[in-house]
Amino acid sequence: MHQFTATYTDLYQINMAQVYFQQGKHKHTAVFDYFFRKLPFEGGYAIFAGLETLLGILENFQFSDEDLGFLKDQGLDSEFLDYLKDFKFEGNLFSTKEGDIVFPTRPVLQVEANMVEAQLVETILLNLLNFQTLIATKASRIRKSAGKEMLIDFGMRRAQSSGAYHASRAAFIGGFEATSNVVAGKDFNIPISGTMAHSFVQSYDEELTAFRDFAESHPKNTILLIDTYDTLKSGLPNAITVGEEMKSRGEELKGVRLDSGDLSYLARKCRNALDEAGLQDVKIAASNQLDEYVIRSLKEQKGPIDVFGVGTNLVIGDPDAALDGVYKLAFANGKPRIKLSENLAKLTMPHKKQVYRIRNSKGELAGADAVTLRDETEVHRMNHPFEPSKTLSFTGCSAEPLLSSVMKNGKRTYPPKSLEDIKAFSRKRLSEFSEEFQRFENPHIYKIGISDQLLEEREKLRDHYKNKNS
Amino acid sequence: MHQFTATYTDLYQINMAQVYFQQGKHKHTAVFDYFFRKLPFEGGYAIFAGLETLLGILENFQFSDEDLGFLKDQGLDSEFLDYLKDFKFEGNLFSTKEGDIVFPTRPVLQVEANMVEAQLVETILLNLLNFQTLIATKASRIRKSAGKEMLIDFGMRRAQSSGAYHASRAAFIGGFEATSNVVAGKDFNIPISGTMAHSFVQSYDEELTAFRDFAESHPKNTILLIDTYDTLKSGLPNAITVGEEMKSRGEELKGVRLDSGDLSYLARKCRNALDEAGLQDVKIAASNQLDEYVIRSLKEQKGPIDVFGVGTNLVIGDPDAALDGVYKLAFANGKPRIKLSENLAKLTMPHKKQVYRIRNSKGELAGADAVTLRDETEVHRMNHPFEPSKTLSFTGCSAEPLLSSVMKNGKRTYPPKSLEDIKAFSRKRLSEFSEEFQRFENPHIYKIGISDQLLEEREKLRDHYKNKNS
Structure with missing residues (x-):
């Protein structure tokens, strides 16, 4: 239904890209983290959704002639616009699997590309992943309440314009069986439903x-x-x-x-x-x-109700209506990068990273994900990301890596997944989490920590910038 | 950016249309009202937006071959699908002007078309008008606070997927000067802004x-x-x-x-x-x-701030995130139609109608819109729509008709309006409303009433169905 070209972005991405190009930085590699800071709906978890949509779009993310004409009229540099003529996204993506259960602070996805590419895909990445993750999570909560009864998405008329399209997709991942939305049904192979x-x-x-x-x-x-x-x-x-x-x-x-x-x-x-x-x-x-x-x-x-039709509250992700996902620079031109903040919780994590889900000796969830440097292969201890005196040790545990390559040099590393498969994977992953994480009122808090090495690297960088400004 | 074909709809519209076609009802004329029941943001008014978008889409609203193939696979009737091959919207629209100030209960727009056409455009009409009206209203409130300072829409990354596109359009109507959203800037001629x-x-x-x-x-x-x-x-x-x-x-x-x-x-x-x-x-x-x-x-x-960049809260229309607009049948096959409800406020208004804005002898707003039958040309008195003992008389007043033809036989009746013109019109219309209607806390309630004739017609129909079921 959509035609996304590379002007589906915020202008500042293009303005920054012009500077990078002029300074030769379009040849530097950058690494950006996608993560969010707060779980939606005061819930205990979120369901990551939107990845397949993003991959499909990034494979064809280019400026049209019309786009370039428009940017020329906006006064952008002509050499830079010549460069954009051939712009394609040729970077790498390391991502959590679509449908997996995700938590705040930890990277959900990492983009590794040249500075221009990495910057120009920021807006569409946030726009797609934030929304679908929000709606898949909402749908999953509704599924929790509905038990085994049938759930149908009726929300198109109250959706935020064509947000309806991806809302129906994400609702299916989160646990809905069908939608009233014909075009979403057609494009995503979701069963459609509707009578009078x-x-x-x-x-x-x-x-x-x-x-x-x-x-x-x-x-x-x-x-x-x-x-x-x-x-x-x-x-x-x-x-x-x-x-x-x-x-x-x-x-x-x-x-x-x-x-x-x-x-x-x-x-x-x-x-x-x-x-x-x-x-x-x-x-x-x-x-x-x-x-x-x-x-x-x-x-x-x-009440002997067999089928629930859910509209507005599902497709707008009521009451939150937005996920606060961000995209932060972690590495550029051979060096780790950080953004400081007076608010410690807004400090970013430098470096290329991996995230491990910790499991006990029986393979059951231990209730923690640990963020490490990418080349760390084991985790025995993690630190609270913002209260370094709090640590957690793991003995006899295994660590499941959560980020894997999904795109290499701008090409997907695996064939597109069906929505049905993504949904089944999501259901299986959620079933590993006990009721305490799934309840609506004051759910149990899943722990996120960072490895000793990552903590050390972050503190080093932080001190560097603090000393510089004191 | 978008390609909307006629499968941008709820399935039940197509299922109902099949019955209408098979019963020869596609030759009957129907009239539907678009209206909403509750003002967003606990505010005193709303700004109607999305009309030009709707007209542009309806002029080209057809089923593609791919659409028809999909519907065939869904088991729809082949004669009906043959009919849909040539489907075009050839109806009439009577509408409030885009950017005008609107209130609950009163029709904002009327569709007059054959039953199939009128039904098949319902979803896209609601989807487009509900959202843009919500966001233009939110933007107008932010403009109220910002006074003469500059307002820029920064919301794309947190918008509900491609809802971002129309959010930026509506934000401009409601009073923003610029957007970070490049594709919206290009397609709607909105100034774009962004640095680093x-x-x-x-x-x-x-x-x-x-x-x-x-x-x-x-x-x-x-x-x-x-x-x-x-x-x-x-x-x-x-x-x-x-x-x-x-x-x-x-x-x-x-x-x-x-x-x-x-x-x-x-x-x-x-x-x-x-x-x-x-x-x-x-x-x-x-x-x-x-x-x-x-x-x-x-x-x-x-605080000496000259420019405000507003993101999430603008583009999602926080905290409401949806306008409750509905599309209700008022007339079909030569007869007025009504929907009853245990909740009197959900009773619909039958017939083709007009809405008048009442002005005093100086031409100033009298604080009331009156809904009448379409052929009534004068209003001297109106009744509360749901509490018939309350009436309001007008002496020495004039009545400005608010609904006018914007589409006839599927063609626009006037050339597309620029967003700049719609915004200027909106600003002028809002300036007629006193501060009491514009304040955020417990705003003054603008009165909506119905004429004696409309009341009589509604009560007649209501009695008819009540007696039938008693």
């Missing part, structure tokens, strides 16, 4: 005729929306009539949908009436401002 | 060299980011050095930017030091989690 709106019923003089016409047109896929006039007095009896008629033709009414009122109460009434009419297989779908908390409540009340 | 990130400074061994190189490359457009290591001890003195060097070359340092710390305190320190160095014309720009409240506070403290 109130307007359909309103457009008829009689609700029953509306239901009958729909059932005739979609005998295998009829879910009747029953709250246009009166759920229990009109919608439900009419749905039962149509359900019986379909049954007598050897067809099956798939479901009824509730979109207003007390969903738990109405679902029970519907279930009883449908069962009495011999329509035990007709599902009950519910929608209307649902989120993980409302669904949890409906499940606690044992 | 922390990574630029970090990539050098010396901050001063970084500043010098940038100034040399961009002599007309240098704003130095001064908080990478230490704002007052390093960034500011280095910026002053470069500012003096530029001055001696007959050039001018445009500004310095603060992106952390106490912005008010630091801005004052910077202003004093710059002034003492004879750099009175160097502007001070500030960014870092700004919104209308933070900017109001900075202005109250008289």
Whole structure:
């Protein structure tokens, strides 16, 4: 659906790139870390999403002639623009696997490229990964509440413009089964779902005729929306009539949908009436401002709802609506780099790095990821990243490396993964985390630490700049 | 940037359309209202945005061959798919002008088309108008706080994926002067702005060299980011050095930017030091989690900040992140239509309609918009839409019609408007509203009412369906 060219960026990336080019720095290698500082939704984890989207775009990230004409009009240097004519991203990416469980502070992905390339991809990388990670995480929370019931993404109309497209993709990774979003269904191979709106019923003089016409047109896929006039007095009896008629033709009414009122109460009434009419297989779908908390409540009340349609709160990632992911320089022109801050938590981590997930002797999670220099192959101890007096030792543990090469010289190192595979991987990885990390209220805090070597390197650099300015 | 085909929709639109087609209803005329129920941000008004985007897309809204192949695989009817091959939107749109001030309940736009057309454009219409209206409104509030200072949209990296594109457009309508978003700048003719990130400074061994190189490359457009290591001890003195060097070359340092710390305190320190160095014309720009409240506070403290860069909170429309706009059937197959609800505020308004803005004998706003049947040409009295005992009479007033034809038979009725014109119109319209409507805390409530005739028609229909179900 999208055509992303290299002007999908912030202007400062291009302005900085011009200086790098003029100073010959486009030949220097830079390493940037992508990470975030705060978990969304006051939750205990996040699900990394958007990687395949990013890789697909970076393989073809170029300036069009129109782009270059526009930049010329903006007064950019003509030699630099000549250079941009042939610009392609030819760098390397080391990344966490899409769908894996990720935590603040630790690099989720590292870009290693020349300064110009690394800078010009910053904005699109942040834009894609921040949003899809946010939505996959939200979807995963909703899945947690919904248990085994079916979840459908209904959010397109309230999404942030074409953010809808990637929202549907990320929702599937996080645990949704289907979407109403046709173009996302088509492009990402997500099952699509949808039946009728109130307007359909309103457009008829009689609700029953509306239901009958729909059932005739979609005998295998009829879910009747029953709250246009009166759920229990009109919608439900009419749905039962149509359900019986379909049954007598050897067809099956798939479901009824509730979109207003007390969903738990109405679902029970519907279930009883449908069962009495011999329509035990007709599902009950519910929608209307649902989120993980409302669904949890409906499940606690044992409202017999089989399908939840979730819209706005899913696709905008309510209430956070943004993940605070950043992209920070860690290495350039042969040297480690750092950004200082009065706020210690905003100090960045220098160097090329690796992240290890620590497991005990049985292979179970030990509750910690350790950030190390890239060439460290073992971790026996880690330090709190911002409170160096706190350390944690591991004995008899193994360390699973989380960053691996996903792009080399601008080319993917493996074929595209299906969304279904990413989702299955994500589900498997999340299942390793105990309930304490997954609960909504004050979840257990997963530990992130840094190795002795990385700590030493960071402190050395920090002292260097502090002494310089004192 | 985008390629929107007619699969940019919810599946149920297509499923309903198939039934309409099979029942010959694609020849019936339908009228749908677009309106919202709740003002965003607990504010007193909203700014309608997205219309030009919608018109441009609807003129070319068709199914591609790929779309039709996909729908065939989904099991849709082949005669219906043949019909969709030639599908084009050939309906009429009556709309509020883009940039005008709008309120809940009253139709912002009416679509009049055959049932299939009207249904198939619902999702994209809601998706585009809800989001841009949300962001233009947010931008307008930030403009209110910023007074005459410059506002730049920095939000792309935290936007909801390609929602960034329309966010930048809407932000400009609402009162921003520029954006960092290059592709939005190119496509919508918005001034673009941007200088350097922390990574630029970090990539050098010396901050001063970084500043010098940038100034040399961009002599007309240098704003130095001064908080990478230490704002007052390093960034500011280095910026002053470069500012003096530029001055001696007959050039001018445009500004310095603060992106952390106490912005008010630091801005004052910077202003004093710059002034003492004879750099009175160097502007001070500030960014870092700004919104209308933070900017109001900075202005109250008289922090000498000339330029505000606003990111996340602008482009996601924090904290609401969605406008609850809906699209409801008002008329179909020659008859007015209604949707009932247990919640009276969710009752819809039947019929083709007009909306009038009431003005007193001096032409000033009377604080009310009245919704009437489309052929009513005068309004002397209006009724509260949901509390019919409340009425308001107008004497000596004039009524300005707010809905006018913007598309006829699928073609725009006027040439595209520039974003600059839409913004100027919006500013003029907002200036008619007194401070009471614009304040952030408990703003004055603008009145929306319905005419006697519309009330009577609505009650008649309501009784009809109530009696049917009792």
